[in-house]
Amino acid sequence: MIVEPGMVEALKKATSTVAPIPTVIPGADPIYQTAGDVGNRTLWAVCIIMALSSLAFYGMAFRQPVQKRLFHILTAFITTFAFLSYFAMASGDGISLNKTVITESHKHVPDTEQIIYREVYWARYVDWSVTTPLLLMDLALMAGLSGANILVAIVADVIMVLTGLFAAYGKGDGQKWGWYAWACIAYLVVVYQLAVNGRSTVASKDSKTKAFYGAIAGFTLILWTVYPIIWGIADGGRLVGLDAEIISYAVLDVLAKPVFGFWLLFTHDSMSSTSPSLEGFWSNGFGSQGTLRVGDD
Ligand code: RET
Numbered sequence: 001m002i003v004e005p006g007m008v009e010a011l012k013k014a015t016s017t018v019a020p021i022p023t024v025i026p027g028a029d030p031i032y033q034t035a036g037d038v039g040n041r042t043l044w045a046v047c048i049i050m051a052l053s054s055l056a057f058y059g060m061a062f063r064q065p066v067q068k069r070l071f072h073i074l075t076a077f078i079t080t081f082a083f084l085s086y087f088a089m090a091s092g093d094g095i096s097l098n099k100t101v102i103t104e105s106h107k108h109v110p111d112t113e114q115i116i117y118r119e120v121y122w123a124r125y126v127d128w129s130v131t132t133p134l135l136l137m138d139l140a141l142m143a144g145l146s147g148a149n150i151l152v153a154i155v156a157d158v159i160m161v162l163t164g165l166f167a168a169y170g171k172g173d174g175q176k177w178g179w180y181a182w183a184c185i186a187y188l189v190v191v192y193q194l195a196v197n198g199r200s201t202v203a204s205k206d207s208k209t210k211a212f213y214g215a216i217a218g219f220t221l222i223l224w225t226v227y228p229i230i231w232g233i234a235d236g237g238r239l240v241g242l243d244a245e246i247i248s249y250a251v252l253d254v255l256a257k258p259v260f261g262f263w264l265l266f267t268h269d270s271m272s273s274t275s276p277s278l279e280g281f282w283s284n285g286f287g288s289q290g291t292l293r294v295g296d297d
Contacts, residue, residue: 032097033118035242042243043090046250050083053258060265067283071268074138075261078131082257085127094123098169100176100238119242120235124249125165131257132157136190138264139220141278143198143213144205156189168235180236184228191221212267216260223256 054076061072088094097117104112133154140150163183170176194217202213230252234245 028112028114030115030117033116033238033242035119035246039243039246040090042246042250043086046253047083047086047090049254049258050079050086053261054079054083057261057265060269064269065283067279070141070278070282071138072265074134075265078134078138079257079261081127081131081134082253085123088123089121094126095119095121100171100173116238118235118238120168121246122165122168125161125168128164129158129161132161135220135256135260136194139194139198139213139217141275142209142264142268143194143202143217144275145193145198145201149193149197149201153190153193156186156193159183160186160190164231167231176236180228180232187224187228190224194221208271212271216264216267219263220256220260223252223260226252 057072057076057079061069061076064072085094096119098120100116100118102114102116104114106112136153136157137150140153145153160183163179163186167176167179167183170179198213198217202210205213227249230245230248233239234242234248
């Protein structure tokens with residue numbers, strides 16, 4: 001085709017006067033809910049707190065004879081796992097986006113869809129699935145809870161964390177809150193073991209252990225109950241951003257692990273002996289008590 005002079009200009013003029021073809025937009029652009037600088041710095045700060053507390057707890061453990069180290073070791077493992085999980089989250093691991101589609105109905109026009117991508121810090125759930133059973137072990141052994149009750153508390157606790165993880169990845173609100181409901185029921189089983197069975201078991205112990213268990217188990221139950229509330233506002237309802245979520249969990253985690261740990265270990269070290277049979281088991285294993293018979297070397 002031969003291009004005559006002026007044809008290009010004429011074509012440009014003609015096309016520029018054509019209005020853009022109207023498009024029907026079924027919904028707004030996706031919303032991304034991700035962490036900012038404040039959140040990231042908070043994660044690093046907690047990572048350092050967990051590292052330093054772990055070192056302190058291992059140090060306190062080595063100042064005790066083996067039979068008295070059980071609580072120190074449990075507590076040091078708790079902050080070690082927390083350190084690893086905070087290191088993962090602060091450096092960008094253990095995080096993924098969860099897509100939720102919200103359908104909005106309108107009076108005279110068809111329904112529209114709003115897509116929300118929100119970060120889920122799944123490393124938290126990995127941490128909780130290991131550290132909350134260890135925290136429960138600290139309390140259960142302090143109270144002298146039976147093996148049967150300890151097992152129920154730990155299984156319920158693991159169910160709580162895993163169903164909580166499924167809730168965080170729920171595709172729609174029905175699925176999300178359904179999982180949340182199972183997690184809350186499991187949590188109530190944990191509360192029952194600590195508040196009812198734990199209290200009745202510790203009643204047969206000395207007055208110092210009784211008072212201490214009442215205080216530290218009460219502190220734990222209040223603190224733990226705040227977690228599902230934060231979850232409901234942040235992950236569940238998406239009412240607050242990621243930075244607020246990170247800061248809230250950071251405060252709770254520092255109280256539930258290092259503060260809990262220092263309180264437990266300083267009090268434990270100032271007591272004579274919380275449980276001689278437990279100490280015997282920790283240094284010599286099961287069945288070591290009373291196995292020394294007359295005639296043995
Ligand atoms: C979830 C959401 C689903 C409902 C419930 C929850 C409870 C979580 C708890 C977490 C405790 C964590 C601790 C961490 C220590 O650093 C999973 C948030 C009931 C009780 C003590």
